[in-house]
Amino acid sequence: MIEIKFVSPEQTYEIRREILRKNIPLTEKIQGDFEDDTFHLGAFSNGILVSVATFMKDNHQYFSGFQFRLRGMATLEKVQGKGLGKQLIFKAEEFLKEKNVSILWCNARVVALKFYQNCGFETIGEEFEIPLIGGHYVMFKELKND
Ligand SMILES: CC(C)(COP(=O)(O)OP(=O)(O)OC[C@H]1O[C@@H](n2cnc3c(N)ncnc32)[C@H](O)[C@@H]1OP(=O)(O)O)[C@@H](O)C(=O)NCCC(=O)NCCS
Numbered sequence: 465m466i467e468i469k470f471v472s473p474e475q476t477y478e479i480r481r482e483i484l485r486k487n488i489p490l491t492e493k494i495q496g497d498f499e500d501d502t503f504h505l506g507a508f509s510n511g512i513l514v515s516v517a518t519f520m521k522d523n524h525q526y527f528s529g530f531q532f533r534l535r536g537m538a539t540l541e542k543v544q545g546k547g548l549g550k551q552l553i554f555k556a557e558e559f560l561k562e563k564n565v566s567i568l569w570c571n572a573r574v575v576a577l578k579f580y581q582n583c584g585f586e587t588i589g590e591e592f593e594i595p596l597i598g599g600h601y602v603m604f605k606e607l608k609n610d
Pocket residue numbers: 483484515537538539540543544545546547548549550551571572573575576578579580582583
């Protein structure tokens with residue numbers, strides 16, 4: 465059984481470390497993790513946390529309006545490709561729309577572009593490098609209230 469729930473910043477650390485910081489000497493902590501507006505979602509498979517994502521208020525020069533940024537998106541390897549990441553993003557979108565957020569954006573690793581495209585994001589601008597991690601694109605999704 466899959467459940468999507470709010471989790472604490474600390475609950476995201478282990479998966480962030482394993483998936484996003486493997487062989488990368490950077491902290492698993494993200495500036496803004498504990499801000500009041502920041503929230504963290506986790507997907508639980510039979511009660512075990514297997515996928516995490518963090519959403520925080522952050523403006524990018526490309527966009528105007530009320531923006532949130534997606535960070536720390538990671539799914540444990542053994543359950544990747546089963547739709548958990550997508551469910552996390554869709555759940556966050558419902559919540560963000562209630563807050564009248566109009567743009568969700570992220571710095572997407574080149575290896576994850578397809579995932580974000582499948583979740584309805586598009587790229588904007590040129591590829592850029594984040595030291596120790598690699599090539600990225602800014603990707604975004606407009607959130608529209610139906
Ligand atoms: C990228 C990542 C978070 C996706 O999470 P996930 O739970 O495996 O994703 P989902 O199963 O929800 O995938 C949703 C869709 O994207 C596709 N997809 C996911 N990852 C993909 C990849 N690397 N390449 C191609 N397609 C991918 C899935 O097949 C699925 O397609 P569908 O909607 O047609 O069925 C996960 O693979 C991961 O943790 N990767 C390593 C860390 C990483 O790169 N994080 C992103 C940092 S910006």
